Amino acid sequence: MPDAAAAARAQAAAHRSRLVARLVPVALSLARQAGRAGITVANLRLRAVQEGILTGGETGRELAFLGKVMQQAGLLATAEMRRSNIPKSNGNLHRVWIASGCG
Numbered sequence: 289m290p291d292a293a294a295a296a297r298a299q300a301a302a303h304r305s306r307l308v309a310r311l312v313p314v315a316l317s318l319a320r321q322a323g324r325a326g327i328t329v330a331n332l333r334l335r336a337v338q339e340g341i342l343t344g345g346e347t348g349r350e351l352a353f354l355g356k357v358m359q360q361a362g363l364l365a366t367a368e369m370r371r372s373n374i375p376k377s378n379g380n381l382h383r384v385w386i387a388s389g390c391g
Contacts, residue, residue, distance in 0.1 A: 304353050308360055310341050315361040319387035326390070327363075328382035329354040330372040347376055358385045 314335055318327045332354055336342040358365070363385040371379045 307341065308353060308357050311336055311354075311357040312361045314339065314341070315357050315363060315385075316387065319361070319363050319385060319390070322386070324386060324390050326366060326368065326384040326386040328370050328372070328384055329358065330370075330374050330377060330382055332357060333374060355383070358383075362388060364388055 315332050318331055337344040366384045368384040369381040370384050372382055
């Protein structure tokens with residue numbers, strides 16, 4: 289029988305997997321709309337809050353999976369970095385991602 293910590297980790301992993309699945313089409317849509325300008329995880333985070341997928345209260349490691357969303361969506365990472373406009377992100381640099389065919 290797994291211990292409580294292992295069960296909690298498994299539950300958290302399953303929750304993140306469901307979030308990734310819900311966010312992939314959102315990321316794709318945003319990237320297609322943005323074209324060559326591309327998007328960052330900050331753009332995805334804002335839209336996810338608007339659509340009620342994220343609460344807006346998540347911080348730090350709770351959002352570490354957002355880069356995985358971009359990869360799962362098949363977006364292409366560019367060399368460009370952009371400062372986050374989300375106050376809780378403290379202006380951190382984020383990679384810019386584009387939809388394939390936009391580069």
